[in-house]
Amino acid sequence: xxxxxxxxxxxxxxxxxxxxxxxxxxxxxxxxxxxxxxxxxxxxxxxxxxxxxxxxxxxxxxxxxxxxxxxxxxxxxxxxxxxxxxxxxxxxxxxxxxxxxxxxxxxxxxxxxxxxxxxxxxxxxxxxxxxxxxxxxxx
Amino acid sequence: xxxxxxxxxxxxxxxxxxxxxxxxxxxxxxxxxxxxxxxxxxxxxxxxxxxxxxxxxxxxxxxxxxxxxxxxxxxxxxxxxxxxxxxxxxxxxxxxxxxxxxxxxxxxxxxxxxxxxxxxxxxxxxxxxxxxxxxxxxx
DNA sequence: TTGCGTGCAAAGGTTTTGCATGGCA
DNA sequence: TGCCATGCAAAACCTTTGCACGCAA
Numbered sequence: 001x002x003x004x005x006x007x008x009x010x011x012x013x014x015x016x017x018x019x020x021x022x023x024x025x026x027x028x029x030x031x032x033x034x035x036x037x038x039x040x041x042x043x044x045x046x047x048x049x050x051x052x053x054x055x056x057x058x059x060x061x062x063x064x065x066x067x068x069x070x071x072x073x074x075x076x077x078x079x080x081x082x083x084x085x086x087x088x089x090x091x092x093x094x095x096x097x098x099x100x101x102x103x104x105x106x107x108x109x110x111x112x113x114x115x116x117x118x119x120x121x122x123x124x125x126x127x128x129x130x131x132x133x134x135x136x137x138x139x
Numbered sequence: 140x141x142x143x144x145x146x147x148x149x150x151x152x153x154x155x156x157x158x159x160x161x162x163x164x165x166x167x168x169x170x171x172x173x174x175x176x177x178x179x180x181x182x183x184x185x186x187x188x189x190x191x192x193x194x195x196x197x198x199x200x201x202x203x204x205x206x207x208x209x210x211x212x213x214x215x216x217x218x219x220x221x222x223x224x225x226x227x228x229x230x231x232x233x234x235x236x237x238x239x240x241x242x243x244x245x246x247x248x249x250x251x252x253x254x255x256x257x258x259x260x261x262x263x264x265x266x267x268x269x270x271x272x273x274x275x276x277x278x
Numbered sequence: 279t280t281g282c283g284t285g286c287a288a289a290g291g292t293t294t295t296g297c298a299t300g301g302c303a
Numbered sequence: 304t305g306c307c308a309t310g311c312a313a314a315a316c317c318t319t320t321g322c323a324c325g326c327a328a
Contacts, residue, residue, distance in 0.1 A: 007302050007307060029292080044310045049293060051308090065204045071292055089257045098257065104250055111243055117271030118228045118237060124267040132256030146327050148283060168317080183285045188318065190283090210317055 005058060011043045015051050019061060019076035024097060026064060026073035026090075064126065066092060077123075089127045093134035144197060150182045154190050158200060158215035163236060165203060165212040165229075201262060205231065216262075228266045232273035 006012075014036055019027065029048055036043045052074050055061035064073040075097060087105050089098040109120040145151075153175055158166065168187055175182045191213050194200035203212040214236060226244050228237040248259040 009302075009308060011309070045292095046294075046311080047309055089251065089255065089259070091257075092260070092263070098255070100251075100255060102250075102254065104254075105247070108244070108247060111241075112228065112239075112266065112268075115241065115243075116228065116237070116239060117274075118230075118266070118268055119274055120228070120266050120268040121231070124231070126264070127251065127257070127259050128263040129251075129257055129259040135256070135258055146282060148327075150284070184317095185286080185319075186284055 005054065010041070011047055012051055014039075014041050014043060015048060016055070016060075016076075019055075019074065023076040023078070026066070026075055026097065028071055028073055030071065032074075059123065062123065064090065087122055087125060087127060089129065089131070091131035091134055092128050093130050096131055096133075098131060144193065149180070150186055151190055153178075153180050153182065154187060155194075155199075155215075158194075158213065162215040162217070165205070165214060165236065167210055167212055169210065171213075198262070203229070203265065226261055226264060226266060228268065228270070230270035230273055231267050232269050235270055235272075237270060 015032065018032060018035060029045065029052070032048055033043065033045055036048075052061060052063075056063050056074070060076065062075050062077055064075065065071075066073060086100050086102070087108070089100060090096075091098070109122060112118050112120050154171065157171060157174060168184065168191070171187055172182065172184055175187075191200060191202075195202050195213070199215065201214050201216055203214065204210075205212060225239050225241070226247070228239060229235075230237070248261055251257050251259050
């Protein structure tokens with residue numbers, strides 16, 4: 001698709017590797033920075049931001065904000081698995097991201113397009129709420 | 140319901156009035172501040188934040204982030220109209236917020252709860268995309 | 279009068295930017 | 304070798320907090 005993503009540097013590899021490993025968690029720039037530093041391969045904050053921006057632009061990573069308060073969160077998305085086709089549920093309690101492969105939900109975007117004239121960007125839209133586990137615990 | 144929202148100050152009135160007037164737009168703290176100042180009734184930034192926090196807590200106002208980049212956006216919601224029950228569509232091009240009163244969409248949250256065990260917080264969830272108008276123009 | 283709300287200014291945290299250096303191609 | 308990417312530090316932002324004063328009840 002677009003492998004013209006610039007040079008291949010160690011920092012970039014490390015960052016991507018970390019993001020892929022934690023593709024089910026919400027990672028903050030702070031966390032990434034701390035982890036990479038602890039691993040013995042510290043990466044400058046500015047570089048992390050710059051690389052993340054690029055990755056977001058390329059569609060490989062998504063940017064979230066839990067509730068607008070704390071900083072942004074980033075998350076790798078496997079574009080080959082069609083994650084851009086369905087919706088995601090994000091637990092605001094534990095931060096887990098749940099992928100839905102439910103056709104009922106896939107219909108939602110077509111419904112909105114047809115009946116409301118609104119094109120939904122599923123790669124940007126996230127359902128916020130509380131997952132089953134957290135409901136069990138907190139409740 | 141809860142009219143125990145503290146004192147009635149001029150600042151508070153001005154702020155609420157502005158939010159209600161612009162209930163269809165996404166307003167930033169900066170914009171609010173600038174507008175009130177231009178109107179001749181400047182309100183301190185800290186006060187705006189404090190009042191907004193309170194309003195959000197009361198459910199009268201919602202807090203958004205366009206894409207995690209710029210600061211937060213706030214928007215008045217008419218709690219009497221049941222806006223907490225249905226979803227909203229947010230055009231990332233013009234910023235317009237569209238209220239949906241579609242039962243099909245209202246079913247979505249119950250579906251997710253039943254079939255995915257996930258409780259959706261509709262007051263926090265927004266569909267991002269492009270509205271009919273902007274699709275016509277930009278396309 | 280009492281105490282909450284406001285303003286100002288300073289602090290805190292996150293993200294961006296400028297510039298010199300280092301590394302990929 | 305030519306550029307792009309990195310790092311550092313400073314700057315730019317956004318948001319919160321402390322404290323004294325003013326105003327609503």
